[in-house]
Amino acid sequence: xxxxPAYEMVIGLEVHAQMLTQSKIFCGxxxxxxxxxxxxxxxxxxxxxxxxxxxxxxxxxxxxxxxLAIEGEVRMQSEFSRKxxxxxxxxxxxxxxxxxxxxxxxGKVLIEDKDVPAKVVxxxxxxxxxxxxxxxxxxxxxxxxxxxxxxGVPLMEIVSEPDMSTPEEAGAYLKKLRSIxxxxxxxDGNMEQGSFRCDANVSVRKKxxxxxxxxxxxxxxxxxxxxMRAIELEAERHIDILEEGGSIVQETRLYDANLNExxxxxxxxxxxDYRYFPEPDLPLLVxxxxxxxxxxxxxxxxxxxxxxxxxxxxGLSHYDASVLTxxxxxxxxxxxxxxxxxxxxxNDPKICANWVTVELLALLNKENKEIExxxxxxxxLAKMVVRILDNTISGKIAKEVFASMFESGSDPDxxxxxxGLKQIxxxxxxxxxxxxxxxxxxxxxxxxxxxxxxxxxxxxxxxxKATQGKANPAELNKLLKQKxxx
Amino acid sequence: MNELTLxxxxxxxxxxxxSSVELTQACLxxxxxxxxxxxxxxxxxxxxxxxxxxxxxxxxxxxxxxPLTGIPIAHKDIFNTTDMRTTCSSRMLENFIPPFDATITxxxxxxxxxxxxxxNLDEFAMGSSTETSYFGASRNPWDTQRTxxxxxxxxxxxxxxxxxxxxxxxxxxxxxRQPASLTNLTGLKxxxxxCSRYGIIAFASSLDQAGPMTRTAEDAAMLLNVMVSYDPKDxxxxxxxxxxxxxxxxxxxxGLKIGIAxxxxxxxxxxxxxxxxxxxxxxxxxxxxxxxxxSLPNSGYAIPTYYIISPAECSSNLARYDGVKFGYRCEExxxxxxxxxxxxSEGFGDEVKRRIMLGTYVLSSxxxxxYYRKAxxxxxxxxxEFKAAFEKVDLIxxxxxxxxxxxxxxxxxxxQMYLSDIYTINVNLAxxxxxxxxxxxxxxxxxxxxxxxxxxLDEETLLRSADAYQRQTDWHKRRVHLG
Ligand SMILES: [Zn+2]
Numbered sequence: 001x002x003x004x005p006a007y008e009m010v011i012g013l014e015v016h017a018q019m020l021t022q023s024k025i026f027c028g029x030x031x032x033x034x035x036x037x038x039x040x041x042x043x044x045x046x047x048x049x050x051x052x053x054x055x056x057x058x059x060x061x062x063x064x065x066x067x068l069a070i071e072g073e074v075r076m077q078s079e080f081s082r083k084x085x086x087x088x089x090x091x092x093x094x095x096x097x098x099x100x101x102x103x104x105x106x107g108k109v110l111i112e113d114k115d116v117p118a119k120v121v122x123x124x125x126x127x128x129x130x131x132x133x134x135x136x137x138x139x140x141x142x143x144x145x146x147x148x149x150x151x152g153v154p155l156m157e158i159v160s161e162p163d164m165s166t167p168e169e170a171g172a173y174l175k176k177l178r179s180i181x182x183x184x185x186x187x188d189g190n191m192e193q194g195s196f197r198c199d200a201n202v203s204v205r206k207k208x209x210x211x212x213x214x215x216x217x218x219x220x221x222x223x224x225x226x227x228m229r230a231i232e233l234e235a236e237r238h239i240d241i242l243e244e245g246g247s248i249v250q251e252t253r254l255y256d257a258n259l260n261e262x263x264x265x266x267x268x269x270x271x272x273d274y275r276y277f278p279e280p281d282l283p284l285l286v287x288x289x290x291x292x293x294x295x296x297x298x299x300x301x302x303x304x305x306x307x308x309x310x311x312x313x314x315g316l317s318h319y320d321a322s323v324l325t326x327x328x329x330x331x332x333x334x335x336x337x338x339x340x341x342x343x344x345x346x347n348d349p350k351i352c353a354n355w356v357t358v359e360l361l362a363l364l365n366k367e368n369k370e371i372e373x374x375x376x377x378x379x380x381l382a383k384m385v386v387r388i389l390d391n392t393i394s395g396k397i398a399k400e401v402f403a404s405m406f407e408s409g410s411d412p413d414x415x416x417x418x419x420g421l422k423q424i425x426x427x428x429x430x431x432x433x434x435x436x437x438x439x440x441x442x443x444x445x446x447x448x449x450x451x452x453x454x455x456x457x458x459x460x461x462x463x464x465k466a467t468q469g470k471a472n473p474a475e476l477n478k479l480l481k482q483k484x485x486x
Numbered sequence: 487m488n489e490l491t492l493x494x495x496x497x498x499x500x501x502x503x504x505s506s507v508e509l510t511q512a513c514l515x516x517x518x519x520x521x522x523x524x525x526x527x528x529x530x531x532x533x534x535x536x537x538x539x540x541x542x543x544x545x546x547x548x549x550x551x552x553p554l555t556g557i558p559i560a561h562k563d564i565f566n567t568t569d570m571r572t573t574c575s576s577r578m579l580e581n582f583i584p585p586f587d588a589t590i591t592x593x594x595x596x597x598x599x600x601x602x603x604x605x606n607l608d609e610f611a612m613g614s615s616t617e618t619s620y621f622g623a624s625r626n627p628w629d630t631q632r633t634x635x636x637x638x639x640x641x642x643x644x645x646x647x648x649x650x651x652x653x654x655x656x657x658x659x660x661x662x663r664q665p666a667s668l669t670n671l672t673g674l675k676x677x678x679x680x681c682s683r684y685g686i687i688a689f690a691s692s693l694d695q696a697g698p699m700t701r702t703a704e705d706a707a708m709l710l711n712v713m714v715s716y717d718p719k720d721x722x723x724x725x726x727x728x729x730x731x732x733x734x735x736x737x738x739x740x741g742l743k744i745g746i747a748x749x750x751x752x753x754x755x756x757x758x759x760x761x762x763x764x765x766x767x768x769x770x771x772x773x774x775x776x777x778x779x780x781s782l783p784n785s786g787y788a789i790p791t792y793y794i795i796s797p798a799e800c801s802s803n804l805a806r807y808d809g810v811k812f813g814y815r816c817e818e819x820x821x822x823x824x825x826x827x828x829x830x831s832e833g834f835g836d837e838v839k840r841r842i843m844l845g846t847y848v849l850s851s852x853x854x855x856x857y858y859r860k861a862x863x864x865x866x867x868x869x870x871e872f873k874a875a876f877e878k879v880d881l882i883x884x885x886x887x888x889x890x891x892x893x894x895x896x897x898x899x900x901x902q903m904y905l906s907d908i909y910t911i912n913v914n915l916a917x918x919x920x921x922x923x924x925x926x927x928x929x930x931x932x933x934x935x936x937x938x939x940x941x942x943l944d945e946e947t948l949l950r951s952a953d954a955y956q957r958q959t960d961w962h963k964r965r966v967h968l969g
Binding site for chain 2: 043046047048049050051052053054055082084086088091092093094144146273275276277280281282283
C-alpha cells in the first residue's frame with residue numbers, strides 16, 4: 001500500500017481486549033461466550049436499584065500482567081470513574097471505566113513484520129472498564145431486544161501513542177499486541193468474535209510538518225486486514241480533501257468492509273459529553289508491591305525473548321524464529337516436535353522449523369485453522385522427521401506422507417507401511433533397477449558416455465520412477481555413477 | 487403498648503409479659519387509625535407482619551430470641567425488600583418489587599424484627615420535609631400542619647405517632663437527624679461505610695448512610711448492633727470490628743471534652759432552639775464534661791459543596807430510570823429518545839429533576855473543574871478541619887436544625903429548604919458519625935434536637951453521651967397522644 005509520497009500518515013490505535021476472567025468485573029456472573037440471551041445476568045450487572053460493584057481481583061491481575069509485559073508503569077493507586085451516557089444496552093446509564101488515573105501508563109511494544117522494519121510503538125495507557133450489552137434488531141418487529149450477557153465483562157483498553165505511519169505498521173502492531181495478550185492468556189485475541197476490538201485514529205500531514213493534522217476515528221474494524229484497508233482509505237480521503245484545498249472535519253467514521261469505504265458516524269459537534277467523575281461506589285484501587293511481584297512471577301516467556309532464544313538455541317533464522325513465536329501454541333508445538341525428534345534419537349531443529357513454518361502452516365492457512373486444530377500432532381510430525389533423518393523415507397516422499405497425515409491424522413509409520421513408501425536403501429535392489437533402466441535406454445547410455453553428462457538426471461528420474469520414488473537418493477547417485485562410469 | 491421503647495418492648499417480650507403478635511397488632515391498629523392523616527407509611531402489610539410476629543413469638547418461646555426478635559419496625563421505602571414494593575416515594579418506582587433484599591433488611595429479618603411496612607420519604611430522599619414525595623407529604627404528629635422533617639420523615643412520623651417501635655432511615659445530608667429532631671426522636675447517622683449500602687437505592691453514593699431512628703439512645707444502640715456490618719457486597723463498607731454498642735452506655739461523661747463551634751450558632755439559628763442547646767451544654771458541664779470553644783470556619787462551604795456533589799452523583803445514579811428495564815415507562819413511545827424523555831419527565835417530580843439538571847451541569851465538560859473539582863477540594867478542607875478539631879475535643883455539640891418543625895409550603899424556595907440541613911450536611915461531607923437527641927420544646931410545643939458529632943467509627947462516645955443526657959432529662963420521654 002502506498003499514498004502520495006508528499007504526505008505521511010499518523011496512526012494511533014485503541015484496542016479493547018476482553019479479559020479471560022471466569023466472572024464479570026463487578027459481579028459473579030459467568031463470562032462464557034454464546035449462552036442464550038440474558039441467562040448470565042444478575043441484579044448487579046443489569047443495574048437494578050440498590051446494587052453496588054465489587055471489583056474482580058482476577059481482572060486487576062490480568063491488567064497488571066499486561067502492563068508488566070509491555071514494560072509499562074503499573075500505578076500503585078488507580079481510580080475508577082463513571083462515563084455517563086444513555087443507551088439501551090447500558091443498563092445503569094453509565095459505564096465504569098478508568099479515566100484520570102489508569103492502572104498502567106507508558107508502555108512499549110516492539111513491532112516488525114515481513115515488510116516492516118523493527119520499530120518501538122509507545123503505549124500511552126491501559127485501563128480497565130466494563131463492556132456494555134448488545135441490542136438485537138434482527139428478527140424483532142416494532143422494537144429492539146437487549147441482551148445483557150456481555151454487560152460487565154471486563155475489558156482492557158490499550159491505547160497506543162500515534163507512533164505508526166503506515167497501515168503495515170498498524171497491522172504489525174496489532175499482530176504483536178494480540179500475540180502478547182495471547183501469550184499472557186489474558187485475552188483470546190479473537191477479532192471476529194469481538195474479544196479483541198480496534199479503533200484507529202488517523203491523520204495525515206505533509207512530510208516534515210511538525211504539526212499534526214486533524215484526525216478521524218475509525219470504528220467497526222473487525223480484522224487486521226480491515227484495519228489496514230480502512231487506514232489506507234482514510235488517509236487517501238484526507239489527502240484528496242487537502243489537495244483540493246479543503247480541510248478535514250474531526251469525526252468518528254464507520255468502516256464498511258463490503259463497500260470498502262469509510263463514512264461519517266458522528267461529528268465532533270454531536271459527540272457525547274460523558275461527564276466523567278470518580279466512581280463513588282469504588283474506593284481507590286491500591287496495589288501492593290507484593291501483589292505486583294506475585295503477578296510478575298507468573299509472567300511467561302514473551303514473544304521477543306522466545307524468538308531470541310529460538311535463534312540461539314536452535315540456530316534458526318530471525319524470520320523463522322519470528323514466525324514460530326507468533327503464538328504461544330505454535331512455539332509450544334514447535335518445541336515439542338524438536339524434543340520428540342531428539343527422543344527418537346535424531347536432532348535437527350532446522351528441519352523441524354521448515355516442516356512447521358512451510359508445510360504445516362501453509363495447509364493450516366488454506367483450511368483457515370489454528371495450530372491448536374492441526375490434524376497433525378506434534379508427536380506425529382516428529383516421528384515423520386525422524387523417518388526422514390534415519391533415511392526411511394526421502395524428503396520428497398515425506399511430502400506425500402505429510403499430506404496423508406494432514407488428511408487422516410494418522411501416524412506416519414502406518415502411512416509409510418500401508419502405502420509401501422519405505423525408502424529402498426538396499427543396494428542390490430537399487431542396482432537391479434539401474435540395470436533395468438540402462439538396458440532399456442541403451443541409446444541414452446551411449447550419448448552419456450559420449451560426453452552428454454546432462455543425461456545423468458534423466459537416469460535418476462527413470463530409476464526413481466521405476467522404484468516409485470523410494471530409492472534412497474544418495475545411494476542411487478553413488479551406484480548410478482559407478483554403473484555409467486563402468 | 488405501642489409507645490414502649492425498644493428496650494422496654496424487648497424486655498417485656500423476653501419475659502413473655504407481652505407477645506409480638508399483641509405488640510404488632512397494637513402498631514397495626516394505630517396505623518389503621520392514624521396513617522390516613524399522618525401518611526407515614528407508603529405500604530403496610532399487616533398479614534406478613536403478623537405472620538412474622540407469630541414466628542418471632544415461637545422463636546422466643548423456644549428460647550432462641552435475640553434483642554430485636556418480635557420488635558415491630560418500619561423501613562424507609564428506600565431499603566430493598568423482596569416481599570414488598572420499594573418505591574423511593576417516586577412514581578418512577580411506584581410498583582417496583584426488588585429481586586433482592588438490602589443487606590440491612592436481611593440482618594433485621596434474621597434478628598427477628600417484624601417489618602410493618604415501608605415509610606414515606608422525599609422522592610429518592612431529595613428533600614427535607616417529605617413534601618417531594620409522589621405519595622404526598624407525611625405529617626408531623628406533634629402538629630399535623632407541619633412537616634416531620636425529611637427525607638426520612640415517614641420513619642420519624644411513624645415512631646412519633648406510635649405506629650412503630652423503631653425505624654430505619656438513611657442520611658445523605660441530615661435525613662435521619664433532622665426528622666428525628668423535628669419529631670422528638672433519637673436519630674443516628676453512623677460513620678460513612680459502617681452500615682452496608684447494598685440494597686439501599688442510591689441518592690448520592692459518597693454521602694448516603696443508613697442508621698437507626700428510635701425513641702432513645704439505648705434503643706439506637708440496640709438497633710445499630712444489628713445494622714452495622716462489614717459487607718463484601720459493598721466496596722465502601724468499612725472492615726472494622728463492631729462492638730456491642732449497648733456496652734458503651736455507662737452513663738458517664740466525666741472529663742469528656744465537648745467542642746462548641748461559634749459557626750453553628752450564627753444568625754440563621756432560631757432563638758428558642760439556641761436557648762435549648764445552651765441549656766443542654768450546661769447540663770453536660772454539670773455532668774462533668776468540659777466545654778471547649780472551637781472554630782470550624784470551612785463549615786460555611788458545606789451547603790454549596792453538598793449541592794454540587796450530591797446532585798452530581800444523583801444525576802448519574804438516577805440515569806438507570808430510563809423506562810427501558812424496570813419502573814415507569816411512558817405510554818406508546820415513538821422511539822428510544824421519546825421513551826427516555828417522556829418516561830423521565832413523567833416519572834420524576836420537580837425536585838428530582840432540578841437536582842438531575844444541576845448535577846448534569848456541574849459535571850459537564852467546561853464546568854467540571856469550576857464546580858465539581860472545587861467542591862471535592864472544599865470537601866477535603868471540611869474533613870481536615872474536623873480532623874484537626876478532634877485532636878482537641880472528643881465530640882462536637884451543635885443544633886440539629888436551625889428551626890423546629892416548619893409548616894407545609896413555608897419553604898417554597900428550594901434554597902430556603904436546603905438551608906434546613908445547614909448543621910448536618912458537614913457531617914456527611916466528612917463521613918463522620920452524628921446523632922440527634924431531643925433537648926427541649928419551643929413555645930409552640932414543638933420538639934428541639936441537638937446534634938452530637940463524633941470521630942470516625944466512634945459511635946460509642948456519641949451513644950454514651952446521648953444516653954447519659956437522657957438519663958438526666960425527660961425530653962425524649964414525651965409522647966404525642968393522637969387520641
Ligand atoms: Zn452479574
